[in-house]
Amino acid sequence: MSILLAHGGGGVRMRRLVEDLFLPAFGDEELRKLDDSAVLGEIVFTTDAYVVKPLFFPGGNIGKLAVCGTVNDIAVMGAEPLYLSLAMIIEEGFSEEELERVSVSIGNTAKECGVRIVAGDTKVVERGKGDGLYIISAGIGQLKVPHRLSLDTIKPGDKVIINGGIGLHGVAVLIARGELGLSSKVESDCAGLWGLIEPLLSLGVRFMRDATRGGVGGVLTEVADGRDWGIKVFENKLPVPMEVKGVCEVLGFEPLYLANEGKVCVVVENGKEEDVLASMRSHPLGKDAVVIGEVVEDYPGKVVVETSFGTHRILEPPMGELLPRIC
């Protein structure tokens, strides 16, 4: 057997690789939780490798992504992002000018997100053994909630909220690749979310996850997997921006599977959703926040989409084949 692109797609194949190969070999109890960050006492710790193609796209670049992605993986644990490390794997012949543009963007994004880049490493590989630049970030944050936010606290009746339009990062990167023969004004939503998330921590939030590879559908199917409750998503509530809808209609994509880099799915205690929505909408990154679904007793372990026509369809976990190198 050999590794396929789909093994890196954030879907079912990747999960199998992790569960069948990595966890038995070196999986610590904390790694087995498959959370966005490890919780180690009062600190959280996470890592992400960025191999996005192309390196520059409307709304961002690989450097901005590497900072925001790790900031968000920490933030969704209910922790304040503090310190980042960055490792770079550069292909021989890569332009110093592009490296500098990426680096300046890293510096600006780190400042905006309030994190310090304190450690780094640089490696160079021969031409044809890389693709310009790969960046790998790791991060440390400080837990700001008394207990780890856990799936175990979720109950039927809880609401699922998202902070705005979905699929923007996926569509922006796909169009920037130029392979689709489409043009569009879509910009990636790439952004650091700690400022949006921090005020929510005292408002009845049960669980959060940022919807990157695999999209909102990827997150929700993972969340529901193996539980004795399900998640119902209201299709007519889903904030799908017009440009994203257009691309999905032309190409047959499911917007729920498209990648985001500035969107968080929040599961909130029933009755607290208005407070959470109000807080989110007062922040620039949450002004289109909306309830998109709820936790239900029917469909245990599954995500079901209630269509605009009132019919129901089960949402399968993404397989990961669709969009390699989206982040």
Next chain:
Amino acid sequence: MSILLAHGGGGVRMRRLVEDLFLPAFGDEELRKLDDSAVLGEIVFTTDAYVVKPLFFPGGNIGKLAVCGTVNDIAVMGAEPLYLSLAMIIEEGFSEEELERVSVSIGNTAKECGVRIVAGDTKVVERGKGDGLYIISAGIGQLKVPHRLSLDTIKPGDKVIINGGIGLHGVAVLIARGELGLSSKVESDCAGLWGLIEPLLSLGVRFMRDATRGGVGGVLTEVADGRDWGIKVFENKLPVPMEVKGVCEVLGFEPLYLANEGKVCVVVENGKEEDVLASMRSHPLGKDAVVIGEVVEDYPGKVVVETSFGTHRILEPPMGELLPRIC
């Protein structure tokens, strides 16, 4: 200008890239120290990308290297390595069987080193955009010394100690590449050093650094750079294993520039060297520990090698061209 392989070699070119491009763009005060790990209150934090070629070599593989390298970068700060993250960038088509061998080695090495692997990420890139497998580790440790070990405490008269034979990793990897047309029984010295280092912390150690890319010569020239003292290295005291000497003679390599993955340079207060040597020699990874040099008032900012004939030559910092992808 474009990036050269030498920019990743751990020598002068890499240092210029870091100082002229990365630090102005995103360098935090802590990053500017260019230590092996960042010191953040009581914790230390570090990252390293591993692109070694070939992936398997006598004495180790990329997985063992990724664990030991990060463990050692933490240990030399006087900190106990506790938690590791691992990100993998896998080339499409890479064999699952090899991935499993690497993963098992990661698990075993982590257990031996007493560290837990708590976070990870997996990305897959297309054929021809990687080279089988790159692994990027980051690590967190807990400081075990009351003050950061600092170059500023070094004084003339201090002794420089190494824990055993040099150049083994460099030679093992070069021979494993098969490009030299040489064969040899040399094995990489790849090992986690915390067990060796911990007892030294109460014995008058001023400063430590593991001698990886750029070798012992790379470490010592960096240590001496800009100081009002120099370092004298006694060539006839240098522990150069016979097989390493043989390869160096045939190919004209300087053993002081060859990479190690289980060797630490320790600067120790004058008069405390026997205690440190005794402690090191009681550990399996330090049984060949020896004083190889001393801090001197002459040659400020420089490293000078006293040859077996009593002559002196200035050791230049490695340029980084010699050995790409050694770790």
